[in-house]
Amino acid sequence: MEDVLNNASVKRITAQLREHNVSGEVTVLSDSARSAAEAAAALGIEVGQIASSIVFKLPDGRPLLVITSGAHRVDTELVAKFLGVEKLHRADANFVKSASGISIGGVSPFGWQHDGTLPNPEPVVLIDVALDAFDVVWAAAGHPHAVFPTSYAELVQATGAKPVSVEA
Numbered sequence: 685m686e687d688v689l690n691n692a693s694v695k696r697i698t699a700q701l702r703e704h705n706v707s708g709e710v711t712v713l714s715d716s717a718r719s720a721a722e723a724a725a726a727l728g729i730e731v732g733q734i735a736s737s738i739v740f741k742l743p744d745g746r747p748l749l750v751i752t753s754g755a756h757r758v759d760t761e762l763v764a765k766f767l768g769v770e771k772l773h774r775a776d777a778n779f780v781k782s783a784s785g786i787s788i789g790g791v792s793p794f795g796w797q798h799d800g801t802l803p804n805p806e807p808v809v810l811i812d813v814a815l816d817a818f819d820v821v822w823a824a825a826g827h828p829h830a831v832f833p834t835s836y837a838e839l840v841q842a843t844g845a846k847p848v849s850v851e852a
Contacts, residue, residue: 693826697795704842708833710825718789720754735823737791739780741773746804747783752812756851789828811845
């Protein structure tokens with residue numbers, strides 16, 4: 685598992701964590717953290733403490749990153765209404781990879797590096813206010829076996845995310 689720390693996405697995210705003064709260090713898990721439930725089980729924490737990075741496609745082609753509690757499903761109608769758009773579009777694996785530079789299962793709120801194929805590559809970033817209920821939350825670090833601890837306040841400050849309730 686040592687080579688996980690040498691993964692290009694994990695290295696990029698580690699650098700971003702330092703740049704934004706995020707206090708947590710990347711942790712390599714022996715089990716996959718592709719889902720919030722898997723990550724929570726591997727860390728021995730509540731699933732709500734997982735800060736899942738879910739990507740959608742906005743009507744204008746821009747990516748939307750929703751950093752949500754692992755205990756929630758994103759209510760796409762509620763989020764679309766909040767953003768003043770007709771609807772959110774599902775993002776397939778290719779869109780997620782081209783927008784973030786990270787494959788599904790390891791998408792992080794940090795270290796995005798788009799591949800230049802999207803007309804509007806900068807993501808709109810929202811964060812689930814439910815994450816504020818926890819002192820420590822854990823997010824993916826660019827690989828299905830890599831995560832890092834942080835806080836709601838650090839995520840808001842470092843990502844510029846707009847706080848919103850994402851579950852009706």
